[in-house]
Amino acid sequence: MAVSFSDLSSAAGLKKLDEYLLTRSYITGYQASKDDLTVYAAIAKPPSSDYVNVSRWFNHIDALLRISGVSGEGSGVTIEGSAPVRDAIATPPATDTKAVAADDDDDDVDLFGEETEEEKKASEERAAAAKAAGKKKVVGKSSIVLDIKPWDDETDMKVLEEKVRSVQMEGLLWGASKLVPVGYGIKKLQIMITIVDDLVSVDSLIEDYLTAEPINEYVQSVDIVAFNKI
Template sequence: MSVTVSTATLNAVLNGLFEDNSYVVGVEASAADAEIFQLLAAKPDAKAFPHLARWYSHIASLGDAISSLKAAEVPAAAEAEEDEDLDLFGSDDEVDEEAEKLKAQRLADYAAKKAAKGPGPAAKTTVTFEIKPWEADTDIAELEKMVKGIEMDGLVWAVAGKHVPIAYGIKKLQINAVIEDAKIPSMEDITDKIEAFDDFVQSVDILALQKI
């Protein structure tokens, strides 16, 4: 069976999915995320699809590890029940007018369902950053102070980070932050600011993303 879906429609549906979920299924990146990532030709517009752009940046940060993602466990029945009647793309064997009308109606119903819930509390995500220095004698405490000095609307740093030994006396900084998804749609907005401390910072990675 085959159903043709426009890029804009696909992005809109995925943006709705990642508004309430960090990954396609489960609580960690899986083969399902890798499959969806491969479907997207380029990073979505962060202004039009902020939640999808946030997810895309995180999966892209995995680099070559994307191809080794394992299949995720099937979500618990309680999690699946909420949207058990939502089949966005239908199951017709051919692409025809009726299938397109049905798909459009289901998308409209989905949008109406989300709108009926009201704005609710702002969607937030806990992010764990891992920052590696250039040298063993890099002052990690000073680096942490500089990182926590980055101020953005919708960004709150943890009180303290972790100084984790790597090798040869070198330590890396691991630090959490809570972000409001709507105000900071892309992790690159933060990582770019950290990497700007180029005398201290060799690389920045995102270890984990967790919806609050």
């Protein structure tokens, strides 16, 4: 079913999108698609960290564009005041030198009204990312769901998740999460990650980071619930 959003240049529009992405990794379905690109293109600049879910999703889609592009068709999404994303963004074509030169000559032409310096810079960065995605070879990636269990019912699960998400490395992207009751008042954190296989070992991530100091003060164990190649 197609979804729709209002003006994503406004605080109200971003707040609605942030609430929508609270329990989702992508705009529609379980993989990145043209629906994600439509919304991505409608956001003039990287969202503030105040919009936690939008910021997480935006950085994920931006990284996918840099690595291998996005080919999923999606279910359809509309945004007030925005045109549908073009296929060329989802699957960037091979670079044509003459076409690039012509594009450079047209950089100063304003087709849709006056553009701010921030918007212009953001547009240039996205175009560069799309072109780079078209040049890079496809690399192996995996989508993984982890079960992270605390020591007891007194563990602050909000702090636990903050500690987990603080682990940052090249090729690792944190996704959606939720708390799942285990019993006796204890809840576990179930969280999605996407990894670039050549850069991140999930076993090393668990042993060397998620169950090592200082996070092991909060985490008792980490189990792999689902492991799928993308």
